[in-house]
Structures are given as C-alpha cells and as structure tokens.
Amino acid sequence: MNTQEIFQTICTHAREVIADLDTHEFQFDDALKDLGANSIDRSEIVMMTLESLELNIPLVEIVSAENIGELSELLSQKLQ
Amino acid sequence: MDPVITGIGVVSSIGNGKVDFMNALVNGHSNFSIMSRSGRQFESNRDNDSQTKFIGAEIEEISASKNVNRSTLRTSSLSTQAALQALDEAWLESGLEDVCPKRIGLIVGGSNFQQREIYNIQRRFSGKHEFLRPTYAMNFMDSDLWGVCTQAYGIEGLAFSVGGASASGQLAVLQAIEALKGGIVDVCIAIGALMDLSAWECQAFRSLGAMGTSVYADTPGIAARPFDKNRDGFIYGESCAAIVIENSETLEQRSSVKKYASVLGSAMKVDANRDPNPSVEGEIEVIKQVLTQAGLTGENIDYVNPHGTGSGIGDSTELDALAACNLRSANLNTTKSLIGHGLTAAGTVELAAVLLQLDSGKLHPCLNMDDPLENNFNWVGDKQIETSAKKAINLSYGFCGINTAVCVEKY
Numbered sequence: 191m192n193t194q195e196i197f198q199t200i201c202t203h204a205r206e207v208i209a210d211l212d213t214h215e216f217q218f219d220d221a222l223k224d225l226g227a228n229s230i231d232r233s234e235i236v237m238m239t240l241e242s243l244e245l246n247i248p249l250v251e252i253v254s255a256e257n258i259g260e261l262s263e264l265l266s267q268k269l270q
Numbered sequence: 271m272d273p274v275i276t277g278i279g280v281v282s283s284i285g286n287g288k289v290d291f292m293n294a295l296v297n298g299h300s301n302f303s304i305m306s307r308s309g310r311q312f313e314s315n316r317d318n319d320s321q322t323k324f325i326g327a328e329i330e331e332i333s334a335s336k337n338v339n340r341s342t343l344r345t346s347s348l349s350t351q352a353a354l355q356a357l358d359e360a361w362l363e364s365g366l367e368d369v370c371p372k373r374i375g376l377i378v379g380g381s382n383f384q385q386r387e388i389y390n391i392q393r394r395f396s397g398k399h400e401f402l403r404p405t406y407a408m409n410f411m412d413s414d415l416w417g418v419c420t421q422a423y424g425i426e427g428l429a430f431s432v433g434g435a436s437a438s439g440q441l442a443v444l445q446a447i448e449a450l451k452g453g454i455v456d457v458c459i460a461i462g463a464l465m466d467l468s469a470w471e472c473q474a475f476r477s478l479g480a481m482g483t484s485v486y487a488d489t490p491g492i493a494a495r496p497f498d499k500n501r502d503g504f505i506y507g508e509s510c511a512a513i514v515i516e517n518s519e520t521l522e523q524r525s526s527v528k529k530y531a532s533v534l535g536s537a538m539k540v541d542a543n544r545d546p547n548p549s550v551e552g553e554i555e556v557i558k559q560v561l562t563q564a565g566l567t568g569e570n571i572d573y574v575n576p577h578g579t580g581s582g583i584g585d586s587t588e589l590d591a592l593a594a595c596n597l598r599s600a601n602l603n604t605t606k607s608l609i610g611h612g613l614t615a616a617g618t619v620e621l622a623a624v625l626l627q628l629d630s631g632k633l634h635p636c637l638n639m640d641d642p643l644e645n646n647f648n649w650v651g652d653k654q655i656e657t658s659a660k661k662a663i664n665l666s667y668g669f670c671g672i673n674t675a676v677c678v679e680k681y
Contacts, residue, residue: 209339231341233404241401 191243191269197262203238204258207231218259236261245269272532273450274521274681277366277514278622279359281352281464282609283327283507287359292626295634296654300608301327302490302505305472307348309386309393312469324472325483325490327507327610329464337422345405347387350415352464352510353378357419360512365527366457371426373520375455378416379442380463380614381433384409389468415463427455431463433614435668436579437538438462439511440617443676444536446515456520462618464510472506480504480546480581494611495638496578496604497585497649504579507610511619529681530625534661535560541671548584548667553591556675560663561595564677568596571677572659573633575624577667578604579611584667589644601659603650607637617666621676624664628680633657 191199201216208226222232236249247268255261280287283301284294305311305326314322334343335354343351357376361367366374388410395402408414416429428449434441439462446458467475475481482503486493494505521527537559541549561567574597578585592598605623612619627633633650642649660680667673 206344207341209341230405230408234345237401237403241398246400 193262193266196243196265197258199242200235200239200258200262203235203242206238207234216258218262219257221257239265243269271518272534273447273515274518274532275513275530275625275678276516276521276527277360277364278530278625279356279363279512280619280622281329281332281356281511282509282619283329284609286329286333286355288622288626292630295605295608295623296632298608298635298637298652298654300491300494300637302493302610304490307386309390309468310472312473323487324469324476325486325493325505327505329508335422338418342418345409346418347384347409347414348466349383349464349510350418353415353419353461353512354422356510356512357423357459357461360459360514361423363528364457364514364516365524366514368524369457371424373427373456374425375428375446375449375458376416376420376425376461377429377442377445377449377458378412378431378461378463379434379438379440379618380431380465381412381438383412383463383465383614385471386466386468389470412463419461434672434674435670436611436613437617437666437668437672437674438614439612439619440621440664440666440674440676441538441672442618443513443515443621444538444674447533447536450515450517456517457514459512459514460618461512462510462612462615464508464615465613466508467506478546481506482580492638494580494607496580496606497589497643498639499641499643501580501582501585503581504606504611507612509609509612509615509619511615511622513618513621530629531678531680533676534566534679535563535675535677537563537675539673541673543671545671546669548587549671549673550587550590550594552671552673553588553665553667554594556673557591557595557597557663557665560675560677566661566677569599571597571600571661571663573601573624573627573657573662575605575620575662575664576602577665579606585643588665589647592647597663598647601633601648601650601657603633604636604639605634607639608634617674620666621664624662624678627657628659628662631657633659
C-alpha cells in the first residue's frame with residue numbers, strides 16, 4: 191500500500207469517526223485535531239487504520255505526525 | 271405532596287413509542303421468535319442444533335436520536351441507543367427543556383447490561399487484540415449509557431446506575447423518588463436499561479432453570495406464559511423505558527404538563543439471600559409497606575401489574591403474597607406474556623404499561639394463560655377490558671432476594 195492509499199484509508203476512517211466530514215475534501219496538510227477529532231477520536235482513527243494496514247506497532251512511534259500527510263508517510267515507512 | 275409522573279418513553283419488541291406500544295398491548299400482540307441478533311446464539315454445527323436455539327422477543331428498529339450525532343452513535347451500544355429513544359420521548363412529553371439542567375437527574379436501572387455488545391467486540395478482536403478500539407475502555411462500563419444520555423440532553427443534576435437484578439428498573443424508580451424527596455433535584459428520570467443478553471447469559475439462565483425454551487422450542491409464540499400451569503420459565507424480551515418523575519411543588523410552575531399519576535408509595539426489602547429463589551415474606555412486606563404509605567388496604571387497589579416471569583416457584587410464590595395482601599379482587603394481567611422479560615428494564619417498562627393502561631381506561635389481555643395457576647384472582651383474560659381503575663400496584667422481584675413495589679394513583 192503506497193502513501194496515497196494509506197492517506198485514503200485514514201480519510202475513510204476519519205469519516206466513520208467524525209460526523210460532518212462526509213463531504214470534506216481531505217488534504218495532506220489537514221490535521222485531524224483541526225477537523226474536530228478529539229484525542230479519543232484520533233486514537234480510534236489511528237487504531238482503525240492500523241488494523242486496515244495489518245500493522246502492529248506501538249502508538250508511540252507515530253505520535254510525531256503533525257497532519258494526515260505526515261501520518262501517511264510514517265505508516266508507509268513502517269510498512270516497508 | 272406525592273411525586274408526580276409526567277413523561278413516558280418506551281421501546282419494545284411490539285412497538286416503539288407509547289402509542290404503538292399501548293396499541294400492541296391492548297390488542298394482545300407479541301413478537302417472539304428464535305432470536306437472530308448477532309451474538310444471541312452460539313455458532314454450532316451439531317445435529318441437535320434446533321434444541322439449543324434461544325427464544326425471545328427482539329426490537330425491530332431503534333431510531334436515531336436527533337440529539338446525538340453519528341459519531342457518538344457509532345460507539346453507542348444497543349442499550350444506549352434504546353435508552354436515547356425512550357428518553358427523547360419522555361423528555362419531550364414532560365417539556366424538560368424548560369427546567370434548569372442542574373435540577374434534573376437521571377437514574378439508570380441495571381448493571382452488566384451490555385453483555386452481547388462486549389461478547390461481539392471480544393469475538394471481533396480475538397487473535398488481534400492489539401487493534402481493539404480504545405473507546406472500548408469507555409463503552410464496556412454501564413455508565414457510558416448515562417454519559418451519552420446526559421450529554422445529549424444536557425442533564426447536570428445527578429446521574430448513576432443501580433443494579434438490582436430483575437428489579438433494577440423499579441429500583442431506579444425508587445431511587446428517583448428518593449432523589450426528589452431529598453430535594454437533590456426537582457425532576458428525576460428513571461430509565462430501565464435494555465438488558466442485552468449474549469448467548470452465554472442465555473445459556474446460563476437456561477441451565478439454571480430460570481429461562482424457558484426447551485418445551486416450546488418450536489412454538490415461540492406460546493412460550494411466554496406467566497401464571498399458566500404449563501409455564502416453562504421466563505422468556506427474554508428486549509425493552510427499555512424512561513419515566514419522568516417530578517416534585518409536585520416545582521411542577522406547579524409548568525402547569526401545561528400532563529400528569530399521569532401520583533406515586534403514593536414505594537418500597538424495597540431484601541431477603542438476606544444470595545440465591546435466585548423468591549420469598550413470600552419479602553413480597554408481602556413491600557406490598558404492605560406501599561399500602562401503608564398510601565393509606566390503603568388491598569381491597570382498595572384496582573389493578574396489579576405483577577412481576578410474574580413464568581418461572582415455576584416465582585409465580586406461585588407471588589400469588590401467595592398477593593392473596594395474603596387481600597389483592598384477589600384487583601384486576602391482574604401480565605405484561606411479560608406480551609413483551610417477554612426485560613430483566614433490568616422490566617420494572618420501568620411495566621410501570622409505563624401500568625400508567626398507559628390507567629390513562630387509556632383499558633387493561634391489556636394476558637397471552638397463553640390457558641390454564642391459570644389459580645382461578646380465584648381477577649385475571650384479565652385473553653381480551654382487553656375497559657377499566658375505571660385508578661389505584662395500581664406494580665411489583666418487581668429479582669435474584670439476591672430483592673423485592674420492590676410501587677403504588678400509583680391516576681391523576
């Protein structure tokens with residue numbers, strides 16, 4: 191799965207977790223926090239994404255991501 | 271001044287909303303079948319599979335509350351969604367948007383009521399527990415139900431849940447009355463939580479001999495038969511109700527609100543008993559307590575909604591208690607024959623049934639009471655009857671020797 195596909199996976203789960211994002215056009219520099227996701231929502235979205243990627247890593251390894259694009263990049267590197 | 275009931279919301283297998291629920295009750299509708307909700311049956315390839323299926327009554331559809339967004343609903347259990355729908359109906363009827371949020375309380379009857387949801391989540395993440403959703407930490411606790419409800423309706427007075435086995439729903443009503451009497455809040459809502467059984471609890475209830483299903487395995491429609499000689503244990507049914515109870519003095523400021531009934535008495539007695547067996551002494555004591563509080567005798571009571579689950583010893587013990595309290599002349603019917611046993615929900619849903627029957631002047635029929643355990647009670651038969659009943663007693667009993675009673679008078 192490439193970075194773009196991972197990005198789309200995150201967006202799909204963000205729409206599941208956060209109401210009102212149905213029609214939002216996600217950008218790489220969107221931060222989940224700015225889109226209305228609180229810390230619980232963000233951990234849900236990350237966990238759903240990790241399951242979709244079948245990627246079992248400690249959450250601490252991806253907390254540095256500032257936005258969805260960076261998170262996609264980080265997850266892509268972990269998948270390598 | 272006695273507390274007053276001003277709002278009712280109901281979700282059940284025979285209809286959602288009090289109008290549909292009441293219509294279905296008086297017309298003798300029921301909805302029992304082999305249960306099909308995910309997690310209600312064990313997956314089995316054994317040849318004798320049909321003998322292991324659990325019978326019950328499931329709610330067809332729960333409508334989403336306007337006060338809750340999709341993301342909250344995603345992590346809300348069936349019990350929470352049912353509570354939201356019942357609460358919404360009761361809240362609107364009582365006009366609680368006009369009451370100070372700090373003067374409103376919410377008490378939920380029931381504990382461990384999300385068992386099927388928990389079972390399904392644990393099955394879903396079995397072998398890949400590292401992906402378990404973080405929100406499970408919040409959702410597995412019963413308090414999540416009142417957390418969602420208080421957030422959705424802005425309730426700030428008090429909120430908690432109370433566990434009293436099959437008397438939980440009525441225990442919530444009792445605690446709501448105590449909160450009003452203590453002046454902690456002016457309005458208190460009691461919710462009987464939908465007990466969401468998984469296959470595991472069904473199996474254990476059946477092994478214990480409490481839940482029926484084997485005799486009537488192929489005929490679910492006639493399985494729920496409280497007080498019938500050929501009863502075979504209780505038959506489970508999903509349900510939930512919300513009841514708004516108010517302090518009569520503060521209610522005077524909201525004169526347009528409908529008043530269903532005054533609560534004349536409420537009582538609880540425990541039997542110092544860990545087991546499931548009933549106690550005629552405990553049952554008699556709570557009935558006598560509410561009669562004393564109401565200043566009435568058994569002969570003054572027009573209608574009794576008994577606990578009657580269809581269990582062997584429970585039903586006969588209850589009739590002994592009713593006879594000892596001079597309640598043979600009161601009309602008697604059994605809501606569980608129509609909607610099944612809601613366990614934690616039963617005490618609240620059946621109080622809703624009492625209030626709606628008094629309000630409409632009709633008493634609903636009893637299903638499957640082909641050969642009553644005792645004939646010398648004033649049973650409502652297999653057809654609804656007109657009634658001018660005003661004073662009623664509602665009873666709930668449960669495992670661990672809990673006995674509760676409520677006495678109401680139509681306003």
